[in-house]
Amino acid sequence: MFTGIIQAVGSIASREEHSGGLRLAIGAGALDLGDVAIGDSIAVAGVCLTVVAIEGTRWFADLSAETLARTTLGGLAVGARVNLEKALRLADRLGGHLVSGHVDGIGTVLAIDDEGASQRWRFRIPRALARYIAVKGSICVDGTSLTVNEAGEEAFGVTLIPHTLAVTTFGARAVGDAVNIEVDLMARYAERLAGVPPDAA
Known part of the structure; x- marks a missing residue:
């Protein structure tokens, strides 16, 4: 879950198509990845994505055909800027509203x-x-x-x-x-x- 309060603006660092899906590398910008682990969720332009790898200030996510069909992420070019938010923790303030990261x-x-x-x-x-x-x-x-x-x-x-x-x-x-x-x-x-x-x- 997320709050809709943007924590940083990142960018698309690379795109790699594979098996009907897409792997994105996302530059974290000012988003602190120090407490992010493989398997964690980060919202990218409102889309909940799972972290599958981390390299320095970049992290990677795999997008399914369903995600590509229902969101704008598949059309983003390398360099495109994206809103980022790490998943809500139970102790966090709910400054916005409850957001699932499942785009309608x-x-x-x-x-x-x-x-x-x-x-x-x-x-x-x-x-x-x-x-x-x-x-x-x-x-x-x-x-x-x-x-x-x-x-x-x-x-x-x-x-x-x-x-x-x-x-x-x-x-x-x-x-x-x-x-x-x-x-x-x-x-x-x-x-x-x-x-x-x-x-x-």
């Missing part, structure tokens, strides 16, 4: 508008995910926990403060970019408990 779909940046020192961002999303997004609820975009300001049938909006823009990859994003979206876990559990079929919207 890919969204697209629709608009970026200045609002004083902050920015209002709007994202297009698959219609099937819109039902799980509510105003003042939580959403995870590329691994970052954000509060929803507006919610529609095919889009939602958030406000990004200067700190978020400075410590995540959002500062280098542009309209048209693809992003990983994970809806709030609680919304999915509430739907399950209510017995509502996922395609009943």
Whole structure:
């Protein structure tokens, strides 16, 4: 589990295709790997990946065909910057919201508008995910926990403060970019408990 509070911005150091999957080497940037072991989980742009090797300030992860089909990671070039967060420990503060690192779909940046020192961002999303997004609820975009300001049938909006823009990859994003979206876990559990079929919207 994760919190959606980005700990560092890293980069894709290398890509190696193999057996229908992909091995990525990820430069850790300022992320401390001193307490990371083989088998640990690190979220990369919101995607929970397992550490399979560590070499200095780089670590390696294997991506399955399923991960490549459901996330933006397969399309990232060497040098691309990515948000990083180590898995939540029970003693950690929960500064964002509970994030699983299991991406629900890919969204697209629709608009970026200045609002004083902050920015209002709007994202297009698959219609099937819109039902799980509510105003003042939580959403995870590329691994970052954000509060929803507006919610529609095919889009939602958030406000990004200067700190978020400075410590995540959002500062280098542009309209048209693809992003990983994970809806709030609680919304999915509430739907399950209510017995509502996922395609009943």
